[in-house]
Amino acid sequence: MPDTSTHGAASGASPAPGAAPERIEIQVLRYAPGGGAPATQSWTIPWTRDMSVLQALQYIKDHLDGSLTFRWSCRMAICGSCGMMVNGVPRLGCETFLRDLAPGPVRLEALAHFPIERDLVVDAEDFIGKLAKIKPYIVPKEPRGLDEGTYFQTPEELARYESFSHCINCMLCYAACPQYGLDPKFLGPGATALLHRYNCDSRDGAREERMDLVHSEEGVWSCTAVGYCSEVCPKAVDPASAVNQNKTASALDWFARFLPGRK
Amino acid sequence: MEVFQADIAIVGGGGAALRAAIAAAEANPRLAIALVSKVYPMRSHTVAAEGGSAAVTLEEDSLENHFHDTVAGGDWLCDQDAVEYFVEHCLEEMVQLEHWGCPWSRRPDGRVNVRAFGGMKIERTWFAADMTGFHMLHTLFQTSMKYPSIRRFDEHFVCDLFVDEGRVQGVLAIEVATGEFRLIRSHAVVIATGGAGRVFRQNTNGGIVTGDGMALAYRHGVPLRDMEFVQYHPTCMPGPGLLFTEACRGEGGILVNKDGYRYLQDYGLGPPDPWPRKKAMELGPRDRLSQAFWHEQRKGRTIPTIHGDAVHLDLRHLGRAKLTERLPQICELAERFLGIDPAEAPIPVRPAVHYTMGGIPTDVGAATPIPGLFAAGECASSGIHGANRLGSNSLAELCVFGKVAGEQAARFAAGAGEAGNGVALRWQAQDAREEALRLLERPSGGERLAQIRDGMAKAMEQGCGIYRLAGELEGTCRTLAELKGRWVALGLQDRSRAWNTEWLTAIELGFQLDVAEAMAHSALARRESRGAHQRLDPGCLERDDARFLKHTLAWRVHAGAPRIGWSDVVITRSPPGTRAYGAAGEAAEAAEATGK
């Protein structure tokens, strides 16, 4: 996990009253559609101990440059909108704090390995398409009517897939994955984690259908176990585990083909 | 301008919108459904909901209990026919979500677990750790991908609604990536755009919660109902206003002031022990808890922080194991943002705006006054929340009324007959397009967007706070009128078309000013105290059923203050009674039981 040490933020210590607010330089790689190659622009802004990178960007947009463009919404690391490169590392802007980056300068760039739409906004369509490809829904193993109530699922069965269900679709793992950067056909960590979530859900029966994607060249076999995806994931989903467990599963499936009775 | 023909257009991408889309797709797979959302659906603010979703589950519970808790929680301003329908259908919706894969937290035997929640007599809140909204939204979003008839228009900002020949005709959307306009014609429109909490300064809401759908309907002659009822959630992070779920208290957390005293016992919610206890102390309804904070602050018993006064939410006695299992996101939030480990230290919290009870009035069929226009979710005033919403009723509402809206929209669209006058529609669309583009043409260099926005947020905090005064409300109304004038003159720094979020934020600000006006004027008109609307003016201190057991309706008036009217509250089974919690509540229930 990226270091999020907070240096006693709870005390909310600010510069002494009367003292000028501390200032920090924010550098953003900017790009406008059709406007030539990206170039860095920088601003120096006042900051306080509890300010996040997102709040810094909002300050710039509100007071200094209304054209600065970035996605954001919840401010609490659950919507997945504000992924960006902070000093070269994929981070969520809302939970990356200036106090951990001081004295700066803070270098901000759009998420790596994605085409830049504008400033810090990337084209996410490839990822969205992959989410749809993996059949991200329950295909029930046993059909059950609504009047029959819920399926039984013990806490142990829930634990088998629960962490993989925590993915907020922030795409930091794709920004961390060099294989995806080198070949965007790779299914990638996030989509595979979601695929694994459904395969491991005791209620689901579509594992075989999903394995076709897993077995393919663009499936798990493009992964070379760099492992950076799990490092940067803000929700401890551990996509590297999902992908690499499926390498074992894929290999076993391949050998199982030779067993009598299998197609 | 590109035109897309659909049968149903759904504006929004959150829980209610997705549930409506799925319901419509299942009701009639031949209908073309357009799901138009200004953000990718998984970014919708449903994702931030934490605590849970209510449904009568346990043997010892009953629909009557849920009904009564909700109506009392709403201070009898609820439309009881809607509440009846609601409580009857919560369970089937929660089961449906489970079938679709929602990872509800379980008991050891594999059955879904339920927990206690504010204002609820018996445990009935289904939960998925403390990320229930996240899990519900992702379940709905991922399930929606099963239906080929749902065509998504992701990152398309709806800037206008079309009404012609007395019915809805479609919407106009801006494709965010290019700034190009798209006309989406449809026979039915479902608005599911969420609440409007961002008109206030301190709020739990994401940046997108700007009342878009409410304003769109409002501008087309739909009155906004009960807008004065804004919920202050009692336990939010000072400063950013981020939410610490009610489930913290459901699991046994307590609130103490600067003296370590559980102050809620001084406000009719005690006695403090035994704890935890339903409908008492920290499990009282949200409006009462926020009001108690306001009083404590006046008495000087709150704890100062750099972001204003706070009280302490103490979770230490829950123990690390329970915190990790039941409240993991809360622990993460406290640690990453505040550097506090809830197992070791209490968390500073204060009330912040969280939920908009009011909105587009709908009947039990999710229909608005305009034929073909439906609404569901926080943007709607379905009548179930009345003057104050109980926690975990909102997530359930998304599913119950989201489904109704989808099915009713499908029925309407299938029977709609001929599409409207295409030429007239195109002219309307061109007008709307020019209106939206006008913002890009005005000269910049004057006032900045943020100044108008912050002015609005401060004015709303001032006048429409937890307790309200006529003088302050009037001041807020004047300020909003002035801000609207300044908005009309606003010039933007970014005049490009592609990914121009300053432009879209300015359009949102226009929506917000309309909605804020409706809120402030409705608050001024309601001269009583009920639920989340509490006034300090003499003569307005108590609930006044004789004069104000009515909904407010705010109609937009061009270049003027909204006109306020009234409509009846539907009372079926439960005549207005006293809201009693804590010991008083228990006594009242005992008296009722023996009296039967």
Add this chain to the structure above:
Amino acid sequence: MAIRRTYLRPMDGWWRRDPFFLRYMAREATSVFVVAYALILLWGLVRLAEGEARFDAWLAWLASPLSVAFHVLLLAVFAYHTWSWFAIMPKTMPPVVVGGRRLPARAITAAGVAVAVAASAALFALATVLA
């Protein structure tokens, strides 16, 4: 739909951008050294087949300063190779549950490294005894 003019950043030199990637490339590079050592052993095997004199010559080369230096390097590289192998191994395994609790990745890595060290020590002892 209008064409979106996005900008794709080049991937050249991607592995130099972050210490994590440098460590990854170092890990991958160790496999080259593994191959090199395999070739040395294979060479020794060939010499063994060719008779005592050729084999003794090969052994003598092994003892040369150049070879010793190279083997010390190989030992360091193999140590990193072994450690990084077990560091990534937990990711390839489904969760291991012991006594109701999930075994953390650290424990699996530590166990693997411990086994490797023990096996090496045992082999070394065996070689010393046989020599």
